[in-house]
Amino acid sequence: MTSSHHDLATAIDGLNVLIEQSWQPLPEWMRFYLLLGVSVASWPQCDRQYVLAVSVPTRSYASTLIGAGLVLARAARAVPAELEEHVLRLRSLPLNSPVVYRNRARKMKARLLGFKTYRLGNEASELIGLQIELSTTKWVNLSEAGKIELLDHKPIRLPRRQKGYSLSPPCDLLRSLIGDALADSYVRESGLDCVLIGSLNALRSESVGIDLVRFDQSQGERQPRCGKLSDLLRVREFLPASSAHRSIAMSSSGSADINTEGLAPFACIFDGALSYLKWHRDWGLANHIAVLDRTERSYGEAVWEVNRLQGQTDQCASHVPALPRPVPGIRMMWLEV
Amino acid sequence: MSVAAITDVSATYHVASRNRVTYHRIEYLTLQRFSESVTDLRRHLASEDLLDDNWKRVMARLVGLRTSLTIAPYDEAGMRARVNRTIEWLSEHLGSYRHVYPSARRYLAQVSANLAALPGDGCDSLLHAMAATAADRAAGVVLVLRASDISWTQSLVDKLSKNDGFRVINPTALRSDICYPNLLLVGPPRWFPPFVFSAPRSENTDVFNYAWIDNSWPDDVEFAAPVANSHYVKAFRDHGHDGLGSDITMPEVDFTEIVRWVRASQDDASGEEMEDARIYVLDGGWVTLLESDPDSRVTVIDLDENEEYRFRQAKIRYLEPGMFVLLRTEGGGDYIVPVADRVMGDYASYARSLQKRWKTRLAGHVSKVGWERAVAELEECGAQRAEVHNLARWLSMRSIKTRDQRDFRAILEVVGLGGEFEEYWTVMSKIVEAHRKAGHYIRQLLLKQVMDSDLSVLLTNGVMSFELDDSEAGSLTAFRIVSISDSTLSVSPWRIGQAVRMDEGIWL
Numbered sequence: 005m006t007s008s009h010h011d012l013a014t015a016i017d018g019l020n021v022l023i024e025q026s027w028q029p030l031p032e033w034m035r036f037y038l039l040l041g042v043s044v045a046s047w048p049q050c051d052r053q054y055v056l057a058v059s060v061p062t063r064s065y066a067s068t069l070i071g072a073g074l075v076l077a078r079a080a081r082a083v084p085a086e087l088e089e090h091v092l093r094l095r096s097l098p099l100n101s102p103v104v105y106r107n108r109a110r111k112m113k114a115r116l117l118g119f120k121t122y123r124l125g126n127e128a129s130e131l132i133g134l135q136i137e138l139s140t141t142k143w144v145n146l147s148e149a150g151k152i153e154l155l156d157h158k159p160i161r162l163p164r165r166q167k168g169y170s171l172s173p174p175c176d177l178l179r180s181l182i183g184d185a186l187a188d189s190y191v192r193e194s195g196l197d198c199v200l201i202g203s204l205n206a207l208r209s210e211s212v213g214i215d216l217v218r219f220d221q222s223q224g225e226r227q228p229r230c231g232k233l234s235d236l237l238r239v240r241e242f243l244p245a246s247s248a249h250r251s252i253a254m255s256s257s258g259s260a261d262i263n264t265e266g267l268a269p270f271a272c273i274f275d276g277a278l279s280y281l282k283w284h285r286d287w288g289l290a291n292h293i294a295v296l297d298r299t300e301r302s303y304g305e306a307v308w309e310v311n312r313l314q315g316q317t318d319q320c321a322s323h324v325p326a327l328p329r330p331v332p333g334i335r336m337m338w339l340e341v
Numbered sequence: 342m343s344v345a346a347i348t349d350v351s352a353t354y355h356v357a358s359r360n361r362v363t364y365h366r367i368e369y370l371t372l373q374r375f376s377e378s379v380t381d382l383r384r385h386l387a388s389e390d391l392l393d394d395n396w397k398r399v400m401a402r403l404v405g406l407r408t409s410l411t412i413a414p415y416d417e418a419g420m421r422a423r424v425n426r427t428i429e430w431l432s433e434h435l436g437s438y439r440h441v442y443p444s445a446r447r448y449l450a451q452v453s454a455n456l457a458a459l460p461g462d463g464c465d466s467l468l469h470a471m472a473a474t475a476a477d478r479a480a481g482v483v484l485v486l487r488a489s490d491i492s493w494t495q496s497l498v499d500k501l502s503k504n505d506g507f508r509v510i511n512p513t514a515l516r517s518d519i520c521y522p523n524l525l526l527v528g529p530p531r532w533f534p535p536f537v538f539s540a541p542r543s544e545n546t547d548v549f550n551y552a553w554i555d556n557s558w559p560d561d562v563e564f565a566a567p568v569a570n571s572h573y574v575k576a577f578r579d580h581g582h583d584g585l586g587s588d589i590t591m592p593e594v595d596f597t598e599i600v601r602w603v604r605a606s607q608d609d610a611s612g613e614e615m616e617d618a619r620i621y622v623l624d625g626g627w628v629t630l631l632e633s634d635p636d637s638r639v640t641v642i643d644l645d646e647n648e649e650y651r652f653r654q655a656k657i658r659y660l661e662p663g664m665f666v667l668l669r670t671e672g673g674g675d676y677i678v679p680v681a682d683r684v685m686g687d688y689a690s691y692a693r694s695l696q697k698r699w700k701t702r703l704a705g706h707v708s709k710v711g712w713e714r715a716v717a718e719l720e721e722c723g724a725q726r727a728e729v730h731n732l733a734r735w736l737s738m739r740s741i742k743t744r745d746q747r748d749f750r751a752i753l754e755v756v757g758l759g760g761e762f763e764e765y766w767t768v769m770s771k772i773v774e775a776h777r778k779a780g781h782y783i784r785q786l787l788l789k790q791v792m793d794s795d796l797s798v799l800l801t802n803g804v805m806s807f808e809l810d811d812s813e814a815g816s817l818t819a820f821r822i823v824s825i826s827d828s829t830l831s832v833s834p835w836r837i838g839q840a841v842r843m844d845e846g847i848w849l
Binding site for chain 1: 348353568
């Protein structure tokens with residue numbers, strides 16, 4: 005676990021949850037799932053795929069909590085490789101491709117005009133050109149490329165003048181967990197840390213149904229820092245259009261046609277045995293977390309499938325993940341494919 | 342499915358680490374003797390090679406009774422009524438066999454004597470043991486294996502219980518996140534789904550099982566190489582009884598009995614086209630026949646899904662025990678047809694007459710030249726998918742036309758209607774469109790109904806009726822699938838999708 009992950013784990017320990025109108029310390033099982041997500045985020049990114057199967061007495065909230073821990077922990081660590089990847093993708097776009105640019109508290113649509121190098125004395129820096137109004141071009145430093153997001157629909161019309169839409173600031177809880185700077189980019193820059201596959205209604209209700217708080221000490225007083233699980237998970241499908249997201253959700257009953265905007269998720273969380281059995285082959289590039297509820301009809305079949313995969317792998321894993329100690333009632337198995 | 346409250350989920354994890362199982366071994370010597378005599382009779386018939394179809398029926402009836410008495414509590418009146426029905430049935434079916442198989446007479450006499458003695462002393466011992474335990478506990482649930490035993494058991498519990506704190510449920514109800522302070526389980530634990538023990542929903546589980554029956558738990562699948570410190574806490578197992586007891590095993594559906602019933606009640610009208618079907622045993626003692634074609638569709642209710650996908654057309658190949666299938670239980674036949682006819686209005690009779698005409702001609706042709714020859718002729722006429730299984734589907738009254746025009750043209754050529762292809766194709770396309778609209782209309786009616794319904798009833802009882810606000814759409818009933826036959830049988834198309842109630846003789 006990296007130091008940033010350690011800090012996050014410590015911050016999670018201090019969380020409280022709203023239960024029957026009162027703030028109560030996070031139940032052990034909720035804490036475990038958040039920390040499990042944090043642990044998964046530290047898996048190495050390599051050509052190997054990791055599969056974690058979690059056998060649970062009920063799947064309620066498990067996937068959303070794991071997902072929240074995972075995306076938070078991914079945000080809390082520096083990922084220059086991902087920014088480079090994003091810049092490469094921008095470079096590959098045709099001229100005038102539609103994008104969204106987010107800056108401070110506003111977002112606006114724009115057209116990508118290309119790249120140019122700007123020299124100031126001996127210093128050279130590369131800039132990205134964005135047309136944001138009919139006669140206005142904005143040049144953005146390459147290091148801020150994360151604020152530019154691809155739009156999947158085209159073409160767009162640019163107005164004569166564009167104020168843009170105001171962006172909601174990050175919630176206090178997010179700031180408290182990962183700090184102001186990271187929290188700002190968290191709500192302004194999209195990323196794809198995980199795909200949640202299950203019942204959309206259940207995932208939505210679970211993520212908006214959990215209110216969390218962390219009490220920070222400020223000037224000798226306890227300051228409540230509130231937020232919802234959905235503020236941490238930031239699922240594209242549950243946010244207003246064009247909001248920056250960190251994860252996407254897919255119905256296990258729907259079709260496979262889901263737009264990942266050219267991004268490969270770090271992990272897929274399969275909410276339930278049926279989701280796992282139906283979709284795990286379609287997400288071969290991502291790490292897999294299968295939440296298997298023992299009361300499900302397909303539970304046995306899903307365990308059989310995980311065991312079959314385990315039988316096919318070599319037994320010498322290149323990486324042994326550190327996993328939090330599960331609460332009673334939970335059983336886990338991981339494998340490297 | 343609604344989202345669970347955090348407190349309920351916390352309770353689920355709490356009981357996972359604290360579940361305590363107490364075993365109550367119930368003595369009821371007469372039932373043990375009856376059970377053993379049934380086993381002796383079956384062994385004798387098998388060893389003497391006397392188990393013909395008629396004896397299999399008798400054995401299914403006896404084993405069915407033994408199972409029913411093993412998995413639910415009875416009072417004396419209930420036991421007597423149950424036993425008397427079986428005695429009457431046996432006297433109807435067995436009189437002559439006493440003479441045909443004299444060697445079995447001794448065993449049969451033993452069964453009859455033990456059967457007659459069942460309503461005597463001890464027949465309500467399980468019920469009283471349960472009531473005594475319930476009296477000590479404030480509230481909880483009684484868990485019975487079959488949904489069909491819920492109302493019966495609830496009436497007994499209500500009668501004996503001093504408070505109304507005990508509700509009777511079946512295992513499916515334990516799939517929710519609701520936990521109960523006490524769970525009284527009736528019957529052999531091994532017959533229950535593994536999650537009753539591996540994902541418990543009560544801190545205290547009391548098992549009420551007859552003393553001579555194995556108390557071991559059902560086998561649960563396990564990870565091949567679990568993480569060392571992860572576990573789900575196992576409650577106390579009754580090791581003293583593992584593997585001991587009688588030969589009573591989990592009852593299985595006797596599909597041969599159902600096949601016999603289907604064949605016996607078939608009209609077998611000469612020349613009537615038949616369809617291959619598979620038998621689906623449904624909760625509450627119901628049975629239906631659904632097309633064997635794995636790509637044909639049926640409406641299902643999947644309570645695991647969100648509202649968007651809860652009601653949907655699912656391919657037969659994806660049906661499995663535990664799912665809910667929606668069948669028309671009033672009006673008979675395919676519920677889409679009358680509504681589709683109404684969509685077509687006056688045009689319906691003309692359209693249906695053309696549909697019937699090409700199908701009748703095709704059926705007649707196949708019966709005249711045979712399947713292989715008919716397929717070859719279709720190929721010669723340009724059909725792209727001329728294969729026996731496709732031909733069987735085209736013959737079905739439930740298919741309206743082929744997908745590919747070339748297949749349909751070939752069919753009409755073969756049956757002498759090639760010159761009218763354009764007219765037939767247009768009319769069949771209109772029927773398909775009407776079916777689509779009818780399906781959409783009925784789905785909307787159903788959705789409205791279901792939105793207003795408490796689906797926990799379906800989860801608990803395994804059966805739930807929906808009265809649609811349209812007299813022609815009739816009523817629909819959702820049934821939980823209990824078992825699906827491996828083999829198929831040929832039946833009249835009108836029998837497909839009909840739900841019929843069977844008696845206890847379908848259990849082996």
